[in-house]
Amino acid sequence: MIAGARVRTAALLAVAALVLTACGDDGGDAGGGGGGGGGSTALEGRGPITFATGKDTSGNMQKLVDEWNADHPDEKVTITELPESADDQRNRMIQNAQTESDEFAVLNLDVIWTAEFAANRWITELPQGEFELDQFLAPAVETGKYRDKMYAMPVYSDGGLLFYRKDLLDAAGVTEAPKTWAELTAACDKVKAAPANKNIGCYAGQFDKYEGLTVNFSEAVQSAGGSIVDDSGKPTVTSQEAKDGLNFLVEAKKNGQIPEAAITYKEEEGRRAFQEGQLVFHRQWPYQYALANATDGSSKVANKFGVAPLPGKDGPGVSTLGGHNFAISSFAKNKATALDFIKYFASEDAQRSNLLATSQAPTRTALYEEQELITKFPYLPTLLASIENAVPRPRVVKYGDVTAAMQEAAYGAITGEKSTDEALETLQSELEKLTAE
Template structure:
C-alpha cells in the first residue's frame, strides 16, 4: 500500500489514490466525450451554479445573451448548501444527462469530477491562464490536464467590529487566539456590547465544518493529510486545532447556535450586530456594507488575517472553477462562455458587484479597486498562503468523515481523542491505494 506525496505545496495524497480503481481508468482518450477533442457544437447552453444573491450573474449572462442570440445561456440555480449542489451535479452526471452544460464547481470537486470522467478536458491553448494566480490554476487540473478554468478564488478572513475595538482602546486586530479573547472581554465591558457574542466560525455538520477543521488544524501547524500523503489527524497539532473549536463553543465564546448556522446564517448574524469577530469569506464584505438598512454594521467593520495559536493562522483555499459536463451538447459554446466569465473585465465587474475574490492577479493590485475594497491585499496574501482541503476522488466520503468527527467533538458526543482516532482510521481506508 502506498500513497501519493505532496506536490507543489498542495495536498494531493488522496487525489490520485483511487484514480483508476475508483473511476474506470480515465486516460483522456476521448471516450464518453471527456477529451479536449470533444469540444463540438454550438447553440443554447445551461450554466449550473449555486444561488446568486447579488443579481450580478444574471446581469453578466444577459450581456452574453444580447451578443449571442443563437447561443443563449440559461442559469440553473442549485441550493445554497455545497453538499446539495454537489449531489445534484453528480446525479446529473451519473445519469449521463445533457441538461447541464457549464458547471460552477467548488475547487475541491474538480479532481473528483475529472477522475470519474464527468468533465471534458479543456485545451490549454484556447484558455488564457497567464494572468491568473498560480494557486488557483492548480485547483483546475487533474493528472496534469486542465479540466476547468478558475472563476473565483476564496480564502477565509477575520471580520471584526472596528468601531467597538476602537472604543475599547484596542488599536490593532488580534493575531492570536489569546489576543482575540482578551479583546472580546474588553469590548463586552462596553454598554452597547454586553449581549453580543465573541467569535463565530462554522461548526455545523456540513462542508463548512471541513473548512473550519482545515483552518484550525493548519493554524496549529498540522494537516488532515500530511506531506507524505498519509492521514495525519493522530497528531498533537490536529488535537490542538480541534480543541480550539470545541473549547470556543463549550466556553460560550461562540454562540450556542453555531452548530446549526450555515454560511448565510453566519453572515446575517454578523450583519445584525451580534458578533465581535467572525471568520468569513470575502463575499460578505459587500453585503455587510450595504447602506439600505439590511446591515447594522455597514461602515463599522474591517478585515484582517485569521489569528492562530501563536501568530497569524491559516486560511482554507476556496473558490470555484468552471467546467464543461462530459455529457453536454454545444460544448464549443460552453468553452466560449467560460472564457467570457473568466475574462479580466467580467472578473473586475464581479469583484465590484459582489466582493468575491477574482483569480486575475493584477486586480488585487489595482489602486482603484484597493481604494474601494481595502481588504484586497489581505485577501491576496491569504490566497497565496492558503491550505487546500484534502482533494480526493472520493471526496464526498472524505469530507463526510471529517464533518462527522468535528461535529461529534464540538457537540460533546465524542471526546476529541476518540473523534480524531476514528477519523484517522476512516481516512486511512478512504485514501489507501493498493
C-alpha cells in the same frame, strides 16, 4: 508560519497527484461512486446552454449572463440555481451526471470537486493553451487540474478572512485586530464588558455539519501548526497540533465564545448574524464585504467593521483554499458555446465586474494590483496573502467520503458528543483507509 504554509501547499499538491493515481476512478459518497461518463469529449456544437450554479446573491451573475445573451442571441445561456448548501449542489450535479443528462452544460464547481468529477469522466478536459494561465493565481490554476490536465477554469478564488467589529473594538480600547486566538478571546471579553454588549456573540464561522465545517476545521488545525495530511499524503490528525486546533473550537463552544446558534451556521446564516450586529468576530469568505457594507438598510454594520487575516495559535493563521471553477459537463450539447462562455466569465473585464458587485476574490492576478480596486476594497492585499498561503483540502477522488469523515469528527467534538482525542483517533483511522492504495 506563512512561509511554511506556502511550502506545505506545494508539497500537498504534489502528494495529491500520487494519491489520485492510486485511487483510480473510484467515486465518493452521496452517489459519487463509479458511473464513469460516456459523453463526448469533443468541444463542438453551438447553441443554447444551461449554467448550473449556486445562488446568485448579488444579481451580478445574471447581469453578466444577460450581457452574453445580448451579444450571442443564438447561443443564449440560462442559469439554473442550485440549493444554497455546497453539499446539496454537489449531489445535484452528481445525480445529473450519473444519468448522463444534458440538462447542465457549464458547472460551477467548488475547487475541491475537480478530481472527483474528472476521474469519473463527468467533465471534459479543457484546452490549456486557450487560456492565459500565467495571468491567473497559481494556487487557483492548480485546483482546476487533474493528472496535469485542465478540467476546470478558476473563475472565483477564495481565502478565509476575519471580519471584526472595529467600532466595538475601538470603544473597548482594542487598537488592532487579533493575531492569535488568545488575543481574539481577550478582545471579545473587553467588548462584552460593556453592558450594552453583554449578549453579543464572540466568534462564529461555518460550523454546521457540511463542507464549511471541513474548511473551518482544517483552518483551525493548520493555524495551530498542524495538517490534515503530511507531505507524503499520510493523515496526521492525531498530532498535538491537530488536537490544539480542534480544541480551540471545542473550548470556544464550551465557554460560550462560539454562540449556541453558530453550530447551525453555514455561510449565509453567519453572514446574516454578522450584518444584524450579533457577532464581534466572524470567519468568512470575502463576498461578505460588499453585502455587510450595503447602505440600503440591509446591514446594521455598514462602515463599522474591518477585515484582517485569520488568527492562529501563536500568530496569524492559515486559510483553507476556496473558490469555484467552471467546467463543461461531458454530456452537454453545444460544448463550443460552453467553452466560450467560460472564457467570457474568466476574462479580466468580467472578473472586475464581479469584484465590484460582489467583493468575491478574482483569479486574475492583475486585479489585485489595481490601485482603484485596492482603494475600494482595502482588504485585497490581505486576501491575496490568504490565498497565496492557503492550504488545499485533500485532493482525492473519494473526497465525498473524506470530507464526511472530517465533518463527523469535528462536529462530534465541538458539540461535546465525543472527546477531541476520540474524534481525531477515529478520523485518523478513517482517513488512512480512504487514502490507502
